Amino acid sequence: MDEGEWIRRIQEGDAGYLTPLIERYYAGIQKYCYYRVRSEEESKDLTQETFYRFCRNIEGYTNTGKCRAYLYTIARHLCNDHLRKWSQLPRMETEEAADRGVIWQGGSVEEQVERQALVDELLQCLPEEQRELVFMRFCLDLTFRDIARITGVNVCMVQYRVKRGLILLRRHLERRDSVEQEAADYHRNPKELPLVPR
Incomplete structure (x- = not known):
């Protein structure tokens, strides 16, 4: 049925x-x-x-x-x-x-906290008009058409805002990964401090 x-x-x-x-x-x-x-x-x-x-x-x-x-x-x-x-x-x-x-169920508590923190961090990078749409599309798995019906925004604008949101998220992740990589490289090979003359 x-x-x-x-x-x-x-x-x-x-x-x-x-x-x-x-x-x-x-x-x-x-x-x-x-x-x-x-x-x-x-x-x-x-x-x-x-x-x-x-x-x-x-x-x-x-x-x-x-x-x-x-x-x-x-x-x-x-x-x-x-x-x-x-x-x-x-x-x-x-x-x-x-x-x-x-926190939502699934995985160890540490994994839940880490995953939730990353999702929250990424979503907070977005303007509110994109944040809710990206959440609805990828966390709730709603179609663009359903999101348009729910929010009252036309389908093309929903698609555009989600696409722009994903671009912003990708840039944020790339910057974050770059900073983490630099920090890891520094800890592996710390640069010598210059000698201070006496």
């Missing part, structure tokens, strides 16, 4: 078909929410709110094969609202909340 049939059955009142729909998209929606708010607890709440709002308005939903994009659009609006409220909290509270975030 395909997704369109699940939605039709849900609209007819058979809530049992919500489970496979939620199972299909829950992890991706939560990953996106976590990326936006940096709190495991808040990302779970926002993900649940996303599905709640989808279910609450399911009768008015017209299935055109874009359910995933529709869910991400809901999640994006909820995250934007949450971040607006969050920015009004005192700075110390927001830092404490960010510290409570949990």
Whole structure:
């Protein structure tokens, strides 16, 4: 049974078909929410709110094969609202909340921290308009068309911004690797300090 049939059955009142729909998209929606708010607890709440709002308005939903994009659009609006409220909290509270975030599962803790730190470092190099699009394309594996539907930016502009973002990331990595290589070379062969006359 395909997704369109699940939605039709849900609209007819058979809530049992919500489970496979939620199972299909829950992890991706939560990953996106976590990326936006940096709190495991808040990302779970926002993900649940996303599905709640989808279910609450399911009768008015017209299935055109874009359910995933529709869910991400809901999640994006909820995250934007949450971040607006969050920015009004005192700075110390927001830092404490960010510290409570949990790293995604997979690999040793050291590998997770290192991988997450590199991804965060790279994404922070990008302007916000590119950062979210690159994250959606490569961390959530969304298509350019889905990203365009979610963000309201046309497909060509999404492709352009992602391409420009990748160019910036490549340059940043090349500079970073160059600096690391120079440091490694220096530690292997430290240059002698000139003698100071007495």
